[in-house]
Amino acid sequence: MRNTNVWKAAAAATVLLLAAGCGSGGGGGGGGDAQGSGFRAPDVPMKKTLGKGEGQVNIIAWAGYAEDGSNDPKADWVHPFEKQTGCKVNTKIAGTSDEMVSLMKTGQYDTVSASGDATLRLIASGDAAPVNTKLVPNYKDIFAGLKKQPFNSVDGRMYGIPHGRGANLLMYRTDKVKPAPDSWRAVFEDAPKHTGKVTAYDSPIYIADAALYLMKTEPQLGIKNPYALDQKQLDAAVALLKKQHAHIGEYWSDYQKEVTAFKGGDSVVGTTWQVIANLAEAEKAPVKAVLPKEGATGWSDTWMVAAKAEHPNCAYKWLDWIVSPKVNAQVAEYFGEAPANAKACEETSDAQHCATYHADDESYYKRVHFWTTPVKQCLDGRTTVECTDYAQWTRAWTEIKG
Amino acid sequence: MDPSLDGDQGLTGRQPVTSPKESTPKAASRPARPARPGRPGRFGRPGRPGRPARAGARLRLAALLTPPLLWLGLAYLGSLAVLLLSAFWTTDSFTSDVVHLWNTDNFRTVLTDPVYRTITLRTLGVAVAVTLIDALLAFPMAFFMARVASGRWRRALLVAVLTPLWAGYLVKAYAWRVMLGEHGLVNAVLAPLGLSGPGYGLPAVVLVLAYLWLPYMILPVFAALERLPTHHLEASADLGAGAWRTLRLVVLPAVRPALFAGSVFTFSLSLGDYLTVQIVGGRTQLLGNVIASQVTLDLPLAAALSAVPVVLIVCYLAAVRRAGALDSL
Numbered sequence: 189m190r191n192t193n194v195w196k197a198a199a200a201a202t203v204l205l206l207a208a209g210c211g212s213g214g215g216g217g218g219g220g221d222a223q224g225s226g227f228r229a230p231d232v233p234m235k236k237t238l239g240k241g242e243g244q245v246n247i248i249a250w251a252g253y254a255e256d257g258s259n260d261p262k263a264d265w266v267h268p269f270e271k272q273t274g275c276k277v278n279t280k281i282a283g284t285s286d287e288m289v290s291l292m293k294t295g296q297y298d299t300v301s302a303s304g305d306a307t308l309r310l311i312a313s314g315d316a317a318p319v320n321t322k323l324v325p326n327y328k329d330i331f332a333g334l335k336k337q338p339f340n341s342v343d344g345r346m347y348g349i350p351h352g353r354g355a356n357l358l359m360y361r362t363d364k365v366k367p368a369p370d371s372w373r374a375v376f377e378d379a380p381k382h383t384g385k386v387t388a389y390d391s392p393i394y395i396a397d398a399a400l401y402l403m404k405t406e407p408q409l410g411i412k413n414p415y416a417l418d419q420k421q422l423d424a425a426v427a428l429l430k431k432q433h434a435h436i437g438e439y440w441s442d443y444q445k446e447v448t449a450f451k452g453g454d455s456v457v458g459t460t461w462q463v464i465a466n467l468a469e470a471e472k473a474p475v476k477a478v479l480p481k482e483g484a485t486g487w488s489d490t491w492m493v494a495a496k497a498e499h500p501n502c503a504y505k506w507l508d509w510i511v512s513p514k515v516n517a518q519v520a521e522y523f524g525e526a527p528a529n530a531k532a533c534e535e536t537s538d539a540q541h542c543a544t545y546h547a548d549d550e551s552y553y554k555r556v557h558f559w560t561t562p563v564k565q566c567l568d569g570r571t572t573v574e575c576t577d578y579a580q581w582t583r584a585w586t587e588i589k590g
Numbered sequence: 591m592d593p594s595l596d597g598d599q600g601l602t603g604r605q606p607v608t609s610p611k612e613s614t615p616k617a618a619s620r621p622a623r624p625a626r627p628g629r630p631g632r633f634g635r636p637g638r639p640g641r642p643a644r645a646g647a648r649l650r651l652a653a654l655l656t657p658p659l660l661w662l663g664l665a666y667l668g669s670l671a672v673l674l675l676s677a678f679w680t681t682d683s684f685t686s687d688v689v690h691l692w693n694t695d696n697f698r699t700v701l702t703d704p705v706y707r708t709i710t711l712r713t714l715g716v717a718v719a720v721t722l723i724d725a726l727l728a729f730p731m732a733f734f735m736a737r738v739a740s741g742r743w744r745r746a747l748l749v750a751v752l753t754p755l756w757a758g759y760l761v762k763a764y765a766w767r768v769m770l771g772e773h774g775l776v777n778a779v780l781a782p783l784g785l786s787g788p789g790y791g792l793p794a795v796v797l798v799l800a801y802l803w804l805p806y807m808i809l810p811v812f813a814a815l816e817r818l819p820t821h822h823l824e825a826s827a828d829l830g831a832g833a834w835r836t837l838r839l840v841v842l843p844a845v846r847p848a849l850f851a852g853s854v855f856t857f858s859l860s861l862g863d864y865l866t867v868q869i870v871g872g873r874t875q876l877l878g879n880v881i882a883s884q885v886t887l888d889l890p891l892a893a894a895l896s897a898v899p900v901v902l903i904v905c906y907l908a909a910v911r912r913a914g915a916l917d918s919l
Contacts, residue, residue, distance in 0.1 A: 286886040289686055313685030384789065438790055438872040453772040454790065563684060579683035582887050587705045589875045 229342040230314040232495045238323045238504055244276040245502035248291050248300040250489065252523040253351070253510075254279045263522045265515045273509070275502035284391070284441065292316070295496050298503040301351055303487045304339030304559035305393045309578070311347050312563075316492040318345045324508045329529045333550045338567060339560040340490040348490035349507045350528040352520050354545065355486035355556045356389065356397065357477040359460035359468075361450065371480050372401045374457050376428060379435035386432065387449060387458030390439035392578065392585040393559055396485050397459065398425040398432075400557060404482040413568040414485065415560040422576045422584060429588045439589070443467075450475050462545060463524025483555035520545070670900075677893035686887050696894035706880075710898055713877040716796055717860035721807075721853045723800040728807040728852065729845070735808075736815035748812075751805050759802065763869045766798045770870055790872035798870050799860050806859070807852035814848030815841070850910045857906055861899045 247254060254277065257264030266277045280297065282288040285306040292300055292315045302310055310316040321327040327349060334340075334350035341347060360369055365382065376398070379386045388394055399414035402424055411421050437455055440446040443464050449455040450464075451473040465477035491507045493500060509515055511528055517535035520527035526547035527533065533542035546552035560567060566575040576584075677696050680689045700706050735747045754762065767790075769775040776787035788794050818841065826836040864878025871879075877899055884892035 284886070286686075290886040293687070309685050313682070313687055315685075433873060436873045452774075561684075577683050579681070579686075579888065582884070586875070586880055586883070589873065590705060590708060 229311050229318075229345075232314055232317045234318040234345075235320050235323060235493075235500055235504065239501045241273050241275045241502045241505060242499040243274065243502070244278060245299065245499045245506055246278045246280070246297045247503075247506060248280045248282050248288055248297050250301050250303075250523075251281050251283075253301050253489075253519060255519075255522060260522075263518065265509075265518055269506065269509045269515075273502065273505045275499070275505055277506070285393075289315075292494060295494070297494055298497040298499045299491055299493050299506055301489050302348065302492050303489050304337075305391075305487075305561050305578075307339050307347065307490055307492065308342075308561035308563060310492060311342055314495055316347055317495040317497070318342075319348050319493055319507070321346050321349070323504050324349055324511070326508050326511045326513070326529060329513070329531045330511065331528060331530055331548065331550075333553055334488060334528050337488065337558065339488065339558055348492035349511055351489040351491055351510060352516070352523070352525040352528050353486060353488035353553065353556075353558065354462055354525045355479055355484045355553075356459050357462060357465065357484060358480050359450065359458060359465055359475055359477040361453065361456040362474045362476050364453070364456040368476070368478075369457070369480070370478060372397070372482050373405075374480075375459070376401055376432055379432050382456050383435040384437050385454065385456040386435045387437055387440055387446065387455040388429075388432070389459050390441040392581040393485075394459070395422070395425050395429065395581050395584060395588075396557070396559070396562075398428045400485060401482055402428065412570075413566075414557050415562045416567040416570070416575050417562065418566070418570075418573040418575055422580065426584050426588055430590075433588055433590065447471065447473075461524070466524055479552070479555065483557065486553075486556035486558050488558045517541075520547075673893050673896060676890055677897060679890045681888045681890055688889055696891045697897075699891065700894045700898065706895070706898075709875055709877055709880055712792075712874075713861060713899075714902065716792070716799065716876065717857045719796045720799045720803060720860040721856045723796070724804050724807040724856045725849055725853065727800070727804060728811050729849070732808050732811035732815050732845075733841075736812050736818075751808050751812075755805055760865065760869075762802060763798060763866050766794070766801065767869050770794050770797075790870050792871070792874050794870040794872070795867050795874055795876070798866050799863060800856075802866065803856040803859050806855035807849075810848040810852045811845055814845040818844050847914055850913050854907065854910055858899075858903050861902060 254266055255263040256266035256277070256279070266279070270276055280291060282291055282300075285303050288300055288302055289306050289309050291297060292310055293313070300310070300316075302316075307316070330350050334353065336344060336346065337350075340350060358369060358372060358374060360374065362368070364385075365374065369378070375386055375388065388397070395417075396414040399411055399417055399421065402409055402421075403411040403414060406424070409421055409424055411417065417425060438449065440449065440455075440458075443461065446455070446458075446460065446464050447467045450460075450468050451471055460477055462477060465475060468475045491510060493503050493507070497503050510519065513529050513531035514535045516527045516529040516532040517537075519525075520532060521536055521538065521541055524545075526542065526545035527536075530548065533547055536542065538544075542548060562576060562578050562581055564574055564577045566573065676688065678692055678694060680691050680693055680695065681687065682689055731747075731751075735744050735751075739747060770787055770790060771777075772789075774787070780787055788797065822840055822844070823836060826840045831839065862878055864876065864882050867874055867876045867879055877895065881892050881895045884895065
């Protein structure tokens with residue numbers, strides 16, 4: 189008798205789920221479309237003047253951005269900051285952009301090193317405040333190519349201080365992939381040549397890499413900006429990625445895993461960051477990273493201030509500190525990226541650093557389409573169609589991976 | 591022993607939390623209570639005449655049970671309830687903010703979108719495969735340990751089964767990642783035979799999960815086989831049954847509940863796993879991975895997805911219970 193009760197309960201649970209599934213067909217479909225109108229920045233006040241430090245600051249950072257010497261005694265720019273400003277730094281390391289966005293929603297943090305695929309989301313949800321660049325003296329030395337970009341400003345107003353940038357390059361094993369590729373074709377049409385050994389970045393934002401390729405190879409699709417895709421264009425990118433999926437060995441999001449995969453030969457061709465190529469080369473892996481002829485997607489990080497920051501003064505002091513020439517050079521070298529501050533190039537211990545990372549090469553970065561959050565209102569200026577937003581990209585990404 | 595104590599023993603005996611030192615002597619020093627007729631009842635069991643406990647005993651029992659029940663009710667089941675509840679909300683598609691707007695779209699998506707059906711079936715397949723492999727590997731191993739091996743061998747084998755449990759889950763999974771790699775141990779061993787290992791992917795996931803959960807299957811089966819009286823086997827042999835017939839008609843029925851108990855571990859742990867898939871799964875996507883990737887972006891959808899393994903487990907537990915495996919718990 190008790191057995192049948194359990195069965196009844198299980199059956200009831202199933203029926204409930206089924207009912208939930210079918211029941212909403214008629215009325216409850218409102219959810220996602222509620223915000224159909226597109227992107228408007230909510231009215232969040234900007235800081236007018238700088239006051240005294242509050243004694244501490246809570247920051248969310250990418251690994252390697254706020255080093256206090258505990259990972260590498262030589263990499264420490266947190267303690268000097270604390271000594272100089274009296275602001276104690278509490279760091280929370282985030283693994284992904286999505287994690288950064290959800291951490292900022294808790295309201296416990298003052299500043300975040302957000303990448304371009306997170307910034308607009310933070311601005312739109314009112315979690316980030318516009319930044320008064322007059323209160324950040326080092327802002328004047330930031331490369332012009334990083335200021336007032338679509339991913340870090342709205343209506344000509346900066347929502348953060350640029351920190352650094354890098355491109356998502358094409359990496360390949362020189363002993364396995366011949367001839368040397370110079371096109372993203374190597375991971376799409378040519379993927380069958382290395383089936384099971386192709387790798388791609390594991391994030392919905394990777395859809396932009398396929399869109400960028402289609403932008404050059406299938407101009408009739410009319411893609412102008414890989415982050416502004418209407419439904420038809422998104423479908424084409426998804427179809428391309430589904431074809432690629434059959435030849436993918438694994439998707440990567442952990443850079444260490446990608447280094448070992450290339451070193452061990454489990455991956456032979458795929459997307460990468462400059463820092464990964466450097467690490468793999470340092471470990472004697474026969475790899476090379478190139479910026480393909482179609483250009484590439486890339487990332488540019490911005491230090492943003494929380495709208496409800498409890499320690500705004502210390503947050504502003506941190507913003508100014510992290511992009512000051514010397515510290516910016518330290519971070520850029522430690523992490524492996526192009527610094528944002530033009531003066532940082534004179535401070536790097538490796539004189540070639542800025543050249544390796546094309547820090548001041550605006551023509552190089554013209555070919556890099558920095559991560560931007562896809563939104564309903566087309567970023568390329570089209571008004572006749574509605575573009576697909578990040579939620580749609582996320583669902584598409586699940587579908588691509590199958 | 592004073593029969594009037596049976597009541598207290600019945601209550602406290604099931605609660606290992608109570609130190610017997612404390613409760614029993616106190617009860618024993620009490621003036622003898624008048625013996626009550628009938629079997630002592632247990633709390634909350636309907637259909638039997640409950641014995642009215644004394645106020646003090648009730649109070650003690652309440653004090654004893656309140657913290658675990660609060661924990662179970664609030665922290666454990668409560669969090670599950672909140673999870674299920676949030677599945678009925680929705681997410682702002684742009685800012686990822688949870689919008690408290692009641693709707694059932696998430697469940698509809700999970701049930702109707704073919705990609706989630708594929709992923710659910712794949713996950714279920716992995717859990718079933720892992721359970722079968724573990725059962726097939728555990729049975730002879732446990733049989734040898736319980737019935738054949740001498741005391742010294744048995745101890746050594748028990749230690750061998752338990753030792754991997756001391757190592758961290760991640761360490762073991764990464765060790766397999768190294769072994770299964772292109773230039774790993776598996777390929778090196780198989781190369782002379784003209785074969786190659788599974789590489790990263792679904793077979794690797796099944797292999798590593800079967801490895802990780804094997805001790806959880808061996809131990810209950812071992813315990814059941816150890817309890818199996820030798821004269822059952824002797825009687826079977828005396829009656830003319832061969833080894834296979836004895837195995838089928840005597841041994842298997844005796845260990846079936848233990849096999850099911852072990853399968854609850856292997857099945858439910860496989861169903862929820864996502865780290866192994868991340869480490870050796872290559873491009874494979876299982877339920878756990880989809881939930882993990884949705885948690886920060888679309889919590890309500892992730893909650894709706896989490897309901898899928900919950901329902902599967904409930905169904906599985908019900909099936910196992912029907913088979914009688916949980917009666918001895």
